[in-house]
Amino acid sequence: MIEQRIRNGAHFAFTDRWGGVSTAPYGELNLGGAVGDDPAAVRENRCLAAHGLGLDPADVVWMNQVHGAEVAVVAERQQPGEAPAVDAVVTDRPLALAVLTADCTPVLLADPVAGIVGAAHAGRPGLAAGVVPALVAAVLAQGASPERIVAAIGPAVCGRCYEVPAELRAEVTALVPAAYAQTSWGTPALDVPGGVAAQLAEAGITEVVRSSVCTLESADHFSYRREQRTGRLASYVWLGSELS
Numbered sequence: 206m207i208e209q210r211i212r213n214g215a216h217f218a219f220t221d222r223w224g225g226v227s228t229a230p231y232g233e234l235n236l237g238g239a240v241g242d243d244p245a246a247v248r249e250n251r252c253l254a255a256h257g258l259g260l261d262p263a264d265v266v267w268m269n270q271v272h273g274a275e276v277a278v279v280a281e282r283q284q285p286g287e288a289p290a291v292d293a294v295v296t297d298r299p300l301a302l303a304v305l306t307a308d309c310t311p312v313l314l315a316d317p318v319a320g321i322v323g324a325a326h327a328g329r330p331g332l333a334a335g336v337v338p339a340l341v342a343a344v345l346a347q348g349a350s351p352e353r354i355v356a357a358i359g360p361a362v363c364g365r366c367y368e369v370p371a372e373l374r375a376e377v378t379a380l381v382p383a384a385y386a387q388t389s390w391g392t393p394a395l396d397v398p399g400g401v402a403a404q405l406a407e408a409g410i411t412e413v414v415r416s417s418v419c420t421l422e423s424a425d426h427f428s429y430r431r432e433q434r435t436g437r438l439a440s441y442v443w444l445g446s447e448l449s
């Protein structure tokens with residue numbers, strides 16, 4: 206199953222774990238190619254998800270995410286197996302960008318007027334390394350403008366669930382104060398989606414669609430923290446043709 210949000214011609218979609226062909230522990234709709242699942246099942250799942258969204262699977266751009274802050278500008282369709290080793294991508298072509306996560310925060314940007322979309326994978330290291338400001342800078346460099354950008358923050362582990370050692374919380378919140386959190390059981394935690402939202406606001410991006418899903422709390426979503434060996438969800442952004 207896939208949740209879709211459309212805002213001003215910007216299309217955002219977030220998968221959950223159901224509706225694919227992978228078997229346990231990746232069942233069912235695992236979209237990640239580097240988690241130990243059968244590659245044929247992942248290919249089939251990527252086709253199923255794309256068709257469910259009305260997209261050509263060949264128009265979807267994937268990343269080999271490495272928890273960094275580098276951004277790749279994508280100018281053409283990706284050949285199978287040639288995903289860039291980055292955590293953020295930007296394009297001005299009619300392509301869909303996809304982020305893979307299982308607790309990390311997917312961040313999507315679109316300027317429908319300029320025809321620019323961007324996507325980033327922001328886990329705790331990416332948040333601290335500044336992958337979100339780097340993504341924003343890259344879409345602005347392509348011609349987007351903050352007041353036209355529509356952003357989306359997809360399903361991720363929430364601040365009430367993401368327990369970390371106190372030193373790690375101190376280290377990350379020295380860089381991103383808004384990520385400060387406490388678990389529902391009273392221990393130090395990080396609110397990565399909250400930190401991402403603050404980084405977007407600092408960049409002047411105020412139109413933000415936020416998923417209400419906490420991946421760790423939702424049995425319908427993959428969660429690395431809950432399951433370790435598990436699949437990956439995908440979050441997609443693309444521009445609709447109704448604008449043209």
Ligand SMILES: [Zn+2]
Pocket residue numbers: 362363364365366367419420421422
């Ligand atoms: Zn939670």
